[in-house]
Amino acid sequence: MKPFKNFKEFIKILIVAGLSLLIIVPFLSKSNISKTIHDIKNPIPIFSNDKKQSADEDLNNFILKEEPSWTGKYKLEMKELDHLGRAVQSHILLQKKNMPREAREPRLNYNPVGWHNYKFDGKWLMNRGHLVGYQFSGLNDEARNLVPETAYMNAGALSGMDDSNTSSMLFYENRLAAWLRMNPDKWLDYTVTPIYKDNELLPRQVQLNYVGFDKNGKVLPLRIGGNETMAENNTTQVTLENTSPNAVINYTTGTAKQK
Structure with missing residues (x-):
């Protein structure tokens, strides 16, 4: 039992x-x-949506705080295209002897993402704009160095060129190039960054940062006029608006309407 x-x-x-x-x-x-x-x-998620800020905005804010470093050697570097195919940033360190001697090809073949163009009253609205200009880099059809820019911001006028317009890249580019020619033993450190809002294809602004160095690497602050401010990274900074007085631009798609 x-x-x-x-x-x-x-x-x-x-x-x-x-x-x-x-x-x-x-x-x-x-x-x-x-x-x-x-x-x-x-x-x-890698980036929280609560911040309402894209990965590219975080990247731009980080990069712009970096101080330029003098190496005594010519340098040209470009960030890779982002996940939308947009150019991110170009940087060059050069002397007068590094400036290209060959004339630029008159026509560009590469269309940067968001590229559309319109003729308003016989004037083309947009340019395929170089971040670091050809007169410094010698680059033409380089995707990482091209963004859609209004002719007004790029060249200073709705038609033709006006390098007296302080709202244009041409104003600063020509004066920086002149400084290099007058100071062949000096160095120019020049960075150009397109500023995008979220996932828009066209930059709303383009930011220039520049500073000089002597032959021994001593920092030489550059003041060439226009709408200059002092940046956190001890460079002279200019922020240009990618707009045109004759157009309303859709920065998400790159399309535009005449005002």
């Missing part, structure tokens, strides 16, 4: 344990499966 009693108790234990497993295991399995599905559908 004693062995039988132990056997009955053993059966009771097995039944209780089995019922417990029937209750607990499905719950755990369901919970784990649900969590796995949730994780697959909703991966942890």
Whole structure:
């Protein structure tokens, strides 16, 4: 009788344990499966949407705080295109002897992302704009150095060129080039950064940062006029608006309408 009693108790234990497993295991399995599905559908974001700031804005804000470093050697570097195919930044360190001697090809073939063009009253609205200008870099059809720019911001006029317009890149480019020619033993450190809003294809602004160095690497602050300010990274900074007085521009798509 004693062995039988132990056997009955053993059966009771097995039944209780089995019922417990029937209750607990499905719950755990369901919970784990649900969590796995949730994780697959909703991966942890690298950049939180709560910040309302794109990865590219974070990149721009970080880069612009870096101080230029003098190496005593010619340098031309460009950031890779971002996830939307947009140019991100170009930087050059050069002397007069590094400036290109060959004339620039009159026509560009590469269309930067967001490129559209319109003729308003016989005047082309947009240019394929170089970040670091050809007169410094010698680059023409380089995707990493091109963005859609209004003719007004790039060349200073709705038609033709006006390098007296302080709202244009041409104003600063020509004066920086003149400084290099007058100071052949000096160095120019020049960075150009397009500023985008979220995932818009066209930059709303283009930011220039420049500073000089003597032949020994001593910093030479540059003041060439116009709308200059002092940046956090101890360079002279200019922010240009990528607008045109004759157009309303859709920066998300690159399309435009005449005012």
